[in-house]
Amino acid sequence: MNLQYLRYAIEVENADSITKAAQNLFMSQPNLSKAIRELEQELGITIFRRTTRGVVPTRQGEEFLTYAKTIVSQVDELESLYHTKQSDIFSLTVSVPRATYLSVAFADYYNSLEAHGRVNIHFRETGSVNAIQDVSTKFSDFAVIRYEVIYESYFLSLLADKGLRHEPLREFEYLLMMSDQHPLSRYSEIPYHLLNGYTEIIHGDIQVPALSVSQIKPNAELKTPPKRIYVYDRGSQMDFLQRIDGTYMWVSPVPQSMLDRYHLVTRPCPNAKNKVRDVLIYQKNHFFHDVQRDLIQRLKSHLGEA
Known part of the structure; x- marks a missing residue:
């Protein structure tokens, strides 16, 4: 059964006229009449009867329209519920080394999130090899990995094998x-x-x-x-x-x-x-949402505050 046809029938009842309902639905009257006929044929009942004042539901039509309104209302509520989750709640997962400057930067970043609505964040502190696995499997949106310069060829090779991009964040000595x-x-x-x-x-x-x-x-x-x-x-x-x-x-x-x-x-x-590098990694085709860009900028802005 076509859900849109249920909406058409409800609008016809509200308007008491197929012609007026068609205008309200921004469609032609013949197309609306055809849709109502197809719905009646599928159900095996007559939903509306014509009168001098327009159209009115039959007894079976009234019963059908009661169910139709319930179904449409529940579908609208369901769509509204998950549309809200998609538009108002942003989820972010990041994997990082256990570094205090990163957690401090993240805390400051989170305090600035009011303008972005609701955000669910997974902040995962883990080793570099695990972080690379997180990003390659799309468990994490992006990650910061840490390695000593003497191990750089190993990590760059691993990133290349996983098809991941990288850019330096910070270099320091332990x-x-x-x-x-x-x-x-x-x-x-x-x-x-x-x-x-x-x-x-x-x-x-x-x-x-x-x-x-x-x-x-x-x-x-x-x-x-x-x-x-x-x-x-x-x-x-x-x-x-x-x-x-x-x-x-x-x-x-x-x-x-x-x-x-x-x-x-x-x-x-x-x-x-013991020269060490912190490196940002992400998938080659990763699209950075504004919230993600804000976090990365916050991380970079804290580099000189240690």
């Missing part, structure tokens, strides 16, 4: 982050060998090591095997840095406001040759 009460916090720079005996906090799902032995100058080896705590979220790492004596982490530059909040400090390590 810093040591620790409590402001850490014994080493008094140093303006921390030689690598001084980390001997202290506990490193490291993300447990990073497939490529954050700082390899080959990147440390030969005269800077640790005398004892490193002690490590593997974590999988940034909430835990902040708690451990504050509460477990002698812990430290290799991190990207962190906004000073966040360091102050958690009573942490960052220090360079002159022995470490």
